[in-house]
Amino acid sequence: MIEPILLHTPVLEWYSENARDLPWRADDATPWGVLVSEIMLQQTPVVRVLPIWHEWMQRWPTPKALAVEPPGEAVRHWGRLGYPRRALRLHACAKAIADEHGGEVPSDHATLLALPGIGEYTAAAVASFAFGGRHAVLDTNVRRVFARAVRGDEYPPTATSAAERRLAEALLPALGAPRWGVAVMELGALVCTARSPKCADCPISNLCTWRLTGKPAHDGPARKGQTYAGTDRQCRGRLLAVLRAAHGPVPKVALDAVWDDHVQRERALDGLITDGLAEHLPDGTYQLPT
DNA sequence: TATACGTGGTC
DNA sequence: TGACCAAGTAT
Numbered sequence: 001m002i003e004p005i006l007l008h009t010p011v012l013e014w015y016s017e018n019a020r021d022l023p024w025r026a027d028d029a030t031p032w033g034v035l036v037s038e039i040m041l042q043q044t045p046v047v048r049v050l051p052i053w054h055e056w057m058q059r060w061p062t063p064k065a066l067a068v069e070p071p072g073e074a075v076r077h078w079g080r081l082g083y084p085r086r087a088l089r090l091h092a093c094a095k096a097i098a099d100e101h102g103g104e105v106p107s108d109h110a111t112l113l114a115l116p117g118i119g120e121y122t123a124a125a126v127a128s129f130a131f132g133g134r135h136a137v138l139d140t141n142v143r144r145v146f147a148r149a150v151r152g153d154e155y156p157p158t159a160t161s162a163a164e165r166r167l168a169e170a171l172l173p174a175l176g177a178p179r180w181g182v183a184v185m186e187l188g189a190l191v192c193t194a195r196s197p198k199c200a201d202c203p204i205s206n207l208c209t210w211r212l213t214g215k216p217a218h219d220g221p222a223r224k225g226q227t228y229a230g231t232d233r234q235c236r237g238r239l240l241a242v243l244r245a246a247h248g249p250v251p252k253v254a255l256d257a258v259w260d261d262h263v264q265r266e267r268a269l270d271g272l273i274t275d276g277l278a279e280h281l282p283d284g285t286y287q288l289p290t
Numbered sequence: 291t292a293t294a295c296g297t298g299g300t301c
Numbered sequence: 302t303g304a305c306c307a308a309g310t311a312t
Contacts, residue, residue, distance in 0.1 A: 041308040048298075048307090082296030082307095089310080119310045139308045159291070185308065194306060195301080228296080229303095237296050275295090 004171050010203035015183035031105035031130035032063055038122045039090045052081055067098035072288025076244050088276055089117025107131040128178045136168035137181040141188025152209035154218040235259050235268040243278055249285035
């Protein structure tokens, strides 16, 4: 096991020099701003989140501001970020914060975890980055850095394991856990990337087990591919794009126009309604949830 | 635990 | 050029 201090110093120094200037990391960032960023960043690159985050925070600077809107407005302004159920959950999250927490984002990990759309990672991230809590933030970047540097594997396991949690906890510094967490994430995002890691720029390449052992290729089953073309997901995306653009009820023919396969189209539409992303009105039209 | 869930950029 | 990947969550 590598001594934690041997990782801390170089990673933190590297972060001081290389951290991106992101608005949710600014001194004046609010817990709500951090929470919004974390939801938007789930499975979504920073560059696509940036403009939506700015618009969102200007429109809804507080949880209460969002909570009084219909959920469809959240879905509309989510734009093309992807996974629009996140917009719905963020709206539900705002309502829960407004109704049950006096409009203030909770600082406690367990309380955050109970909110819609907030799972293990996001609860730790908000508790740590917004409130200074000492939590292990295990996102895909951190998991990859630890897998390589400590375990010597090219990639972490598919699902977060107990061993990974133990390791992350063990590496957590007594002081400055939030900065350590964001520093490791940044290292994974900018240097220790999935496909072409920039080991020449890495502050811990000298003790990285994976590099020291010759960067063995990932063994085991191929990682699950994300099919998309022709799937229900693509169909749902097409349908929802029509509803977002409409600003009002949409006749069925407008939806029929964007996807040929009748059976799949109906299934996808039903799915959107089941998920609460669309409403079917008595007159046969469709719209974003009110 | 495996699967569904958007979108767009990269090599 | 199509597979892979991006600060995951819910079921």
